[in-house]
Amino acid sequence: MQKKEILIDENHRETTLHGSYEFPMAVYVDQLDKNALGFVNWHWHDEIQFSLVTKGDMEFCVNQKTYVLKAGQGIFINSGCLHRSKPVSTPDSTFICLDVAVKMLSFFQGSAIEQKYVKPYLKLEGFSAVTLDDQVEWQKIILTKIKEVYRLYTQKNYGYELDICILLAAVWRQLISKQDELKADTNANEPINQQRIKTIMSYIQTHYMEKMTLQEIAAIVHISKGECCRFFKRTVKCTVFDYIANCRINKSIELLRTTDLTVSEIAGFVGFGSTSYYIERFKRQVSCTPREYRVQHVNLPIVQ
Template sequence: MQIIDIPISKDLQETTIHGDYAFPLAIYEDHLHSNLIGYVDLHWHDELQFSYVTKGAVEFVVNQKNYCISENQGIFINSGCLHMAKAIVDPDSTYICINVNAKLLSSFQGSIIDTAYVTPFIESECLPVILFEGTVPWQKDILSGLHRINFLYEKGEFAYELNILLEFTQVWLNIVTNMKDILQGTNKPSETNQNRLKTFLSFIQRNYRNKISLEDIASSANVSRGECCRLFRNTIQISPIEYLISYRINKSLYLLENSSMTVSQISDYVGFGSVSYFIERFRKQIGAPPKEFQRNLRNFK
């Protein structure tokens, strides 16, 4: 299944329900060019995420660090980590994304499985990401397990849930066995910068329709303008104002598709002070002016 627009709350938490209470797991095939904005925007969720690239290459940004994942490689993103994904070179880069709630692995709350082998790992600040490369035997085994999980999920045959649980247990055993020493690390990364970034992005999402300056964004987390710019460039490689403009354009896409507002009205609604500037920035980001984008959407329907 492809999600073309991830619903995100004001604190940047993804609000998609992955699976259900009875079986909290969901798998998506993400064609990045099919995403409404061409990439997966910054967000976080409680679920563990396992991804492997099936075409091209994908850059994952997790907790302000960049990871380039090529075809036949994968990545684990821990619970609660702020992350995004975008294609490298090939806009049609594709990856399989497996989101699973840790309770599927825990047996039951308070069990030895939960307290010794699950909770310490998902709560560790030292383990935001694990990369899976085909050259390392245990990582290769994990990639094979993820492929089998996807196959079982797609087939949906009798007892596929049990078979997926068995595969995931083996995947997790590989992680626990090979990453246990990480939990004893002393150099835990500070959460300050991540929390500041969340504050910046939340401020923009709440106020994008208003006139916002760089000073306003920086002040939302009580830092200098220079520190604000540094955090944005180290995380998503653009300035705070460029992110604000991009966010406004992304909001305009929904209105062009689902409202009867004119381009001028949409421009004003999403916070642009000039229609011509809105059209110029829209064309630069989307590749076509707003009217043409709207016609293409209607023709596609």
């Protein structure tokens, strides 16, 4: 199924329940032009993620690295890693996404498998993301298993849960067996940088309704304004203030869908200084006006 807009908390942690308590994993098919922003915005979650591009070219940003993948290629994203995905050229670029709770790999809490083969790899340096290419034999095996998990999850025949667990264990076994050769491209500052970005995003998520200055944002992570600008743009691929505007647009979309507030009221509520600027930013990002978006997506009375 298509994943709806990602719900995140004040720490940019995704709050979506993937699957159920009894079977904590889910499979999605994400067509990016069906997302309001046209891409999947920055977020993180405790689940590990496997993605396989099925149409178009896509850019995945994980922590401070960018990976451009074409149809047939995939990526593993580790637990707790900030990531974003967007189309490179084709707006309706599409990918299969598997979000898997870590406990599905452990069999039971405290098991030898958890202690030896799961926990040590969740925070392993150089293991935030691994690209998967069907031209590399061991990676092709993983991609084939991702497709099979998708088929089983979609068809839901008798025993599909058991079959999926077996496949996921095999995928994880294949992946961690290659971790030594994946350590070559590492960044010793990655954990520090990750925490800085999460702190900044958390602050913006909490204070988006207020006027924010670069000085106060830089101060919360104890760096200069100049370094804050450079560091943020290098990592998140946009300026701090573009990110704030995108955050406000996201919040306004929730209000357009769920309330009968006027466009002007929503603009003020989410922190835009003027209604005209809000409409301009909204149209630039979503390719329609707030009023048009409301007509297309909700059955509320049209308010001026």
